[in-house]
Amino acid sequence: VDKEFIRNFSIIAHVDHGKSTLADRLLQFTGTIAPEKFRDQYLDNMDIERERGITIKMRAARLWYRSKDGSRYLLNLIDTPGHVDFSYEVSRSLAAVEGCLLVVDASQGVQAQTIANVDLALENNLEIVPVLNKVDLTTAEPDKVCQEISQVIGIDASRAVRASAKFGIGVEEILEEIVHLIPPPKGQVEASLQALIFDSYFDPYRGVVVFVRVKNGEIRTGMKIRFMATGVEHSVEQVGILTPDEVVRTSGVLSCGEVGFIKAGIKSLHDAPVGDTITGCDNPTQEPLQGYKPAKSMVFCGLYPADSATLFENLRAALERLSLNDSSISFQPESSSVLGKGFRVGFLGMLHMEVVKERLKREYELELLTSAPSVVYKFRNFKGEYFMESNPSKIPNDARHFEEPFVKLDIVCPDQFNGTILELCQNHRASLEDMRYVSNGRILLKFLIPLAEVLTNFYDHVKSRTRGFGSMDYEFHSYRPSDLVKLDIAVAGDVVEGLSCVVHRDQAYIKGKEIIEKLKQYIPRHQFKVVLQAMISTKVIASDFIQPLRKDVLAKCYGGDVSRKKKLLERQKEGKEKLRQLGKVRLSPEAFAAVIAQK
Ligand code: GTP
Numbered sequence: 001v002d003k004e005f006i007r008n009f010s011i012i013a014h015v016d017h018g019k020s021t022l023a024d025r026l027l028q029f030t031g032t033i034a035p036e037k038f039r040d041q042y043l044d045n046m047d048i049e050r051e052r053g054i055t056i057k058m059r060a061a062r063l064w065y066r067s068k069d070g071s072r073y074l075l076n077l078i079d080t081p082g083h084v085d086f087s088y089e090v091s092r093s094l095a096a097v098e099g100c101l102l103v104v105d106a107s108q109g110v111q112a113q114t115i116a117n118v119d120l121a122l123e124n125n126l127e128i129v130p131v132l133n134k135v136d137l138t139t140a141e142p143d144k145v146c147q148e149i150s151q152v153i154g155i156d157a158s159r160a161v162r163a164s165a166k167f168g169i170g171v172e173e174i175l176e177e178i179v180h181l182i183p184p185p186k187g188q189v190e191a192s193l194q195a196l197i198f199d200s201y202f203d204p205y206r207g208v209v210v211f212v213r214v215k216n217g218e219i220r221t222g223m224k225i226r227f228m229a230t231g232v233e234h235s236v237e238q239v240g241i242l243t244p245d246e247v248v249r250t251s252g253v254l255s256c257g258e259v260g261f262i263k264a265g266i267k268s269l270h271d272a273p274v275g276d277t278i279t280g281c282d283n284p285t286q287e288p289l290q291g292y293k294p295a296k297s298m299v300f301c302g303l304y305p306a307d308s309a310t311l312f313e314n315l316r317a318a319l320e321r322l323s324l325n326d327s328s329i330s331f332q333p334e335s336s337s338v339l340g341k342g343f344r345v346g347f348l349g350m351l352h353m354e355v356v357k358e359r360l361k362r363e364y365e366l367e368l369l370t371s372a373p374s375v376v377y378k379f380r381n382f383k384g385e386y387f388m389e390s391n392p393s394k395i396p397n398d399a400r401h402f403e404e405p406f407v408k409l410d411i412v413c414p415d416q417f418n419g420t421i422l423e424l425c426q427n428h429r430a431s432l433e434d435m436r437y438v439s440n441g442r443i444l445l446k447f448l449i450p451l452a453e454v455l456t457n458f459y460d461h462v463k464s465r466t467r468g469f470g471s472m473d474y475e476f477h478s479y480r481p482s483d484l485v486k487l488d489i490a491v492a493g494d495v496v497e498g499l500s501c502v503v504h505r506d507q508a509y510i511k512g513k514e515i516i517e518k519l520k521q522y523i524p525r526h527q528f529k530v531v532l533q534a535m536i537s538t539k540v541i542a543s544d545f546i547q548p549l550r551k552d553v554l555a556k557c558y559g560g561d562v563s564r565k566k567k568l569l570e571r572q573k574e575g576k577e578k579l580r581q582l583g584k585v586r587l588s589p590e591a592f593a594a595v596i597a598q599k
Helices: 019-029 047-052 084-095 112-123 142-153 171-181 308-325 350-364 415-427 451-455 458-465 505-522 562-582 589-596
Strands: 006-013 060-066 072-078 099-105 127-133 194-203 207-216 218-220 224-227 233-235 238-242 246-248 253-255 259-263 277-280 299-305 330-336 340-347 368-370 377-380 386-389 400-414 431-439 442-450 471-481 484-491 501-504 530-536 539-546
Touching (some): 019 060, 019 072, 019 099, 019 171, 060 171, 060 238, 084 194, 099 112, 099 142, 099 171, 112 142, 127 142, 238 253, 299 308, 299 330, 299 350, 308 330, 308 340, 350 368, 400 451, 415 431, 415 458, 442 451, 451 458, 451 471, 458 471, 484 505, 505 539
Parallel strands (some): 006 072, 006 099, 099 127
Antiparallel strands (some): 194 207, 218 253, 224 233, 224 277, 238 246, 238 259, 299 340, 299 368, 330 340, 377 386, 377 400, 400 471, 431 442, 484 501, 484 530, 530 539
């Protein structure tokens, strides 16, 4: 195909604005998928994606379209994941295209992720083609939303196609816009090979399959290629295209401007990371395509099999299998006095964590106890040495000069909820950076906030405080100093490892009280008094106790001999003292899980 007739594009949208539905319609309209093979959300091929209606891994598809002027175009659609956890992948997939469709729900308007995604598109210098979707809804206000797009995003949306992906309205107009507005790929076939990896997966039979966009030069079967970030070299065994099914190219060439896959005997995803540049060993380019960065785990938690003795190895095997296909999962063994042996696992974010947990449960039948999610803290010890740690139990008592990750948080909501959102954010240590109108009656609030604060149910609070009308999006900003302390919890004098947490100094007392309250509910009464303490270093900041079981030793002691009664009580006390020293308080894993469970 002549490059002039190729268009590479992505679709970006706020969650639920109709990206997948529109992709389906484009596939159908162009006859890419035969009607008998069609099922909804064709590109989402993971079960969990389908059930949750979210796109986790992007996929690509090629569409043939004959435009109204009679020319035949090859359109490569690269699907992007919609969620912030995967924003690095969104950014990589956008680096592989020249333009994107910006889908905005005409009844909801511009939302937080619309803005975040547009920012990524602008960073990649893409042509943005706005589409107003869901115009079939009686609540749709396309004109107003047009204005919002112009005002907030700064692109002219007056010509935006008014579409209904659900009812197939406007699909042809959208295809026409793609063909006419999005530029054909640049680059030269004669130049040294530069191909961008925008996705990859591991297949147990075929090894690693790498999805690429060829920016310059061409990839041929048999040629030796080098992965520039990792330095690994391989021979290309197979090249092919995505229809969206993988189809091997008999010609053995994938040329400048094209999107496809390659196989090259690669054994590990780590050798061919998303964002890396492939070049030829013979005539290598000096310049990698810009922007490669390794995926970084932002959220960590301990995962413990309910029966750690027998299932620990199963969990290890399962995590190894999962990480074959998801190089952003990291894990290392960890043990806890209460939960036994398990792993500390790192994720890109909360959704990623949920998805992995769900897969461990479904695909590997592992029932897991999870410790509270945590971010990675930076701190210094008394010698001034820097450390990074995500497990609060492992942070030494002399840790000081804490730093924690902050994120840029965008919230879009109707302006009547302004006050309550500001209050919520203030309670979560956020600072307001900017505030402006998106349109009449709706505002965009920009904050800087510690990542730790948005981990637990923050989104639910935003939703409930705005009666469902608010949306949010966040992105890592930087590490910043915070007045944090490590809070330990002692039960009957022993610090319980997994209950330690890092909190802001002002919240230490409340948090300590809260944990103690929960422990009180879950620890049964013992023969002796069980003291519960919350401590910063060795200083007790809150405490409570669980009353001992009291056997009525005086029951058989009729009459009034006071000294005998006293003696009996004395003896009981001595006995209990002994018990207290000998007996440990046993915390059941269930109680433990309940205490650390997210509120
Ligand atoms: P993610 O994959 O989670 O990012 O969502 P998405 O943006 O792909 O949205 P999706 O296509 O899953 O659509 C979300 C919901 O909106 C679904 O229930 C669709 O049926 C519905 N929907 C999509 N397009 C239209 C439309 O044009 N009109 C109406 N009324 N509903 C639509």
